[in-house]
Amino acid sequence: MPRFELIATTTFGLESVVTRELERLGYADTRTLDGKVHFAGDERDIARCNMWLRSADRLLIKVGEFHAPDFGALFDKTVDLPWSDLLPVDATFPVAGRSVQSRLHAVPAVQGCVKKAIVESLKKKYNRFRFDETGAEFAVEVSLLRDVATLTIDTSGDGLHKRGYREFAGPAPLRETMAAGLLQLSYWNRDRQFIDPFCGSGTLPIEAALIGRNIAPGSGRSFIAEDWPWIDRKMWKDVRTEAKDLRQPRMSEPILGFDHDPAAIRLSEKSAAEAGVGGDIQFRIQEISELKSSREYGVVVCNPPYGERMGAPEEVEAVYRELGRVCDSLPTWSFYVITSNTWFEKHFGRRAPRRRKLYNGRLECQFYQYMGPAPPRERSAADSGATGEAAAPNTADEV
Ligand SMILES: C[S@@+](CC[C@H](N)C(=O)[O-])C[C@H]1O[C@@H](n2cnc3c(N)ncnc32)[C@H](O)[C@@H]1O
Known part of the structure; x- marks a missing residue:
């Protein structure tokens, strides 16, 4: 070839x-x-x-x-x-x-x-x-x-963010490719509880479920190169079959997606079902102030309102303050937040030990990363030299 x-x-x-x-x-x-x-x-x-x-x-x-x-x-x-x-x-x-x-x-x-x-x-x-x-x-x-x-x-045709599971999106959706990128920059893995408390149309929980179950992101769509005569159709079929075979069973912990907007939750449920991960995620109408968990070592990755496309400045500041309070109440958890709001750290209440500049569409954002301690099992794996999430952070170009 x-x-x-x-x-x-x-x-x-x-x-x-x-x-x-x-x-x-x-x-x-x-x-x-x-x-x-x-x-x-x-x-x-x-x-x-x-x-x-x-x-x-x-x-x-x-x-x-x-x-x-x-x-x-x-x-x-x-x-x-x-x-x-x-x-x-x-x-x-x-x-x-x-x-x-x-x-x-x-x-x-x-x-x-x-x-x-x-x-x-x-x-x-x-x-x-x-x-x-x-x-x-x-x-x-x-x-x-x-x-x-x-x-x-x-060779792709439609951009690869078009997975085929989302017909409609909320007012300020994250691109699926960006959501998958944020998740892979975090230390989340399928053994840790995952929550997005501002899930909107559900992009982060759905992408997390696809990663957690090793579902190929392209398995629900076609590609322009599939019509090319010099690529054997059987090859595409084999690649699809292989992707199906590599799917993992349900995760022990369901992924959680919350939002205070009932329309957003309805949209999320529809897209998750379309993506084949409806049974892996629990969506719920919930205010950020109600967020609590009895679990340890969980991970929050979220895209709260920025005050640009949605939310008045005072509302957004109150949301960040509330998120900071939740973070204080969950000391073993890791928090990852993308926003273009330059005052985020002030309202959240602490400086991020690590952050990365990213563009959400044309909007310059920072991805603030507050890493909690690694779970004991991952910690001992890292100590013994194994390469897992805990042992191999992706930090090369961060500040
Ligand atoms: C930027 S959007 C999230 C978009 C989402 N990542 C997506 O891909 O569709 C922010 C979300 O936060 C929700 N939100 C705003 N204030 C909230 C609050 N106090 N509690 C819970 N959800 C809130 C909004 O309803 C909105 O859906």
């Missing part, structure tokens, strides 16, 4: 999470640059990574990269790339573009130039003058950054 240079794109701040996901899938040789994790793979890897990557936005094939200070260079070097190895004679190949700090900044002209160059390249190989573009779609992107053009083909 031919090898490709593959790129898992991700949002700023989650690159190390995607790298770790790829390592767990068996891809040790990765290279990270500007929200992109590069690695090598074949057709089966395209199917596996689309199926299993939880925090990546898309999976692309890199067709080529070169210096393109003018249209002549862009055209000639695009013609020289091996397009006919990837695009069948009937391929539909729309070209999208973007340009940052580059001399070629008129994006429609850049797209037109690349489209013409691909046609020219295919004409030579297929000995034809016209291409009707009636077949499978190969979405090409030309991305110019400081005069370097990178040409890619998307």
